[in-house]
Amino acid sequence: MLRYFLKRLGLSLVTVLIVATVVFFMMRILPGDAARRILGKGTTEEQLVALREQLGLNRPLVVQFWDWITSTLRGDLGQSLQYSSDVGELLFPAIGYSARLAALAFVLIVPISVTGGVVAALNRGKAIDRVITVGGLSAAVIPEFVWAVTFVLVFGVTLEWFPVTAFPDDPAAGFLDYVWHLLLPSIALLLVLFGYIARIARAGVIEALESDYMRTAVLKGMTRRAAIWRHVMRNAMLPTIAVIAGQIPYLVGGLVAVEVVFNYPGFGTVLLTAVGGRDYPMLQAGVLITSSVIVGFQLLADMLFAMLNPRIRTAVAE
């Protein structure tokens, strides 16, 4: 198990390193001068020299890359070009906000989608099955911002059931008030992921229902309900865990658009501002952190998968 874990960890680190390399060289791939692109036309030679000095652009590429990697590992993400402060100081609070939104969305997505998939599987071929599978996937292909804008229009402006910003005005607001404000954006994120997870959960349940061990369980006198709880759920959840982990990049991507609509100061908003302001250090750090978080969650899911699946557990132990 430990060896399997170390191997997966090594592969994850390789992935993050590839991302870091691609991100770093993408910023410098264009012929010409990054400093000139940042400052735009009509800048003096002194300004260019100063910025090159500040960014370290006057040194060889390999040295720059090494410097960036080592200082990032030390936790120094560099200076923002737009705001005169540390990238970390701006980025980490924003990531904290996004994490809250993503966490609430996740807490809603997993049980609702899995339940949807199980209900569809137990009613296979009936109308409710079609509604969940076809409806779920149709909802999933509609972009988050379309859902978000629709929700603001219907539930925020017309019905006035929900607040239209993701943040309570009162800074001393309680936990439930925060959750209440984050509910609409979370549902927008939920709708885009529900279909995929429900479909996999459904397939897992159907496969388990048709299996020999299920027949054995029923034949030896177990009630259907008990057999479903004891045998089907456990086996059906395995592929579902893998799929949920695979959806995390989409969840993170969806944050950007949803945060814009609900005026939420999360990481997506910061990233978008950084794009507009050509804030390269901020972008580099933001993308690197995003991919590390995603890779980390995928590693976690792999581990969970291996621990829950006796076949992998024993294969790994050998």
Added chain:
Amino acid sequence: MTGGVAATGDGAARRAIRRERMAQLRRNKAFLAGAVILAFWLVAAALGRWIVPIDPEFTDLEFTSLPPSGRFWFGTDPLGRDVFARVIVGSRQILVMSFSATIIGTVVGVALGLLAGYFKGWFDIALMRLLEAVSAIPVIVIALLAIASLGGASVTLTVLIIGFVFAPIIARTVRAAVLGEAELDYVAAARLRTEGTPHIIFREILPNVTAPIIVEFTVRLGYAIFAVATLSFLGAGVEPGSPNWGSQVAENWQMIFSGEWWSTAAPAGAIATLAVSVNLIADGLLEAFES
């Protein structure tokens, strides 16, 4: 996935399977609905300016922010432009961009997948690493990064980025299909006939893995629509002011707070119908090919 009969390369059997699949698709109501909606938007994209009654760029400051009426079917936006005309004409850019991105991704992805699945070895390993790296960053974030570093949003850049991101994903599907095919007798027979490698890959294996490629193409097309719309909404996918549904939502959605819902609802609804139609088609194809 292609089944044992097709794998023998028997033309008549392959045609019989195709007929059966077509018949199944014609019976699938969801698939037909998707096809009709997509056809509608394709016609709108092709004929756009010739079928709308009012110039979509014409700003009439006497008629700003009017609700839907007999004269302005979907109302007018804050600049007095006809929302219906802008939605019809706006179908062109998103369709052209989504199809181009998906075609680029499919061509590159199929080539990579065929090579990785057939030769395996270091090329396969490198491709799978690349895939892991690409799937560790959301498409939207990759696109934002590229737009920032390559200097400004443009249609071409957005199309290339989406195509580039799709290629390894499509390659994985093709690779998996090729791995199964390469073990079969007809490939061994072709080798015994001393056929060249390009012949084996493109003339023998490729025709037998078209089913997963078609399904993957349709699924990716749906994602491309999703990505193009989102990037346009974020102001990062296309030049500002483009007649594009995503940009139209971005320009007008703040107006919903003052009661003007139509200039947002029309392009948002258009995105939803297009995305859902492609999804219904993909779903129908998947069902037909898997049975």
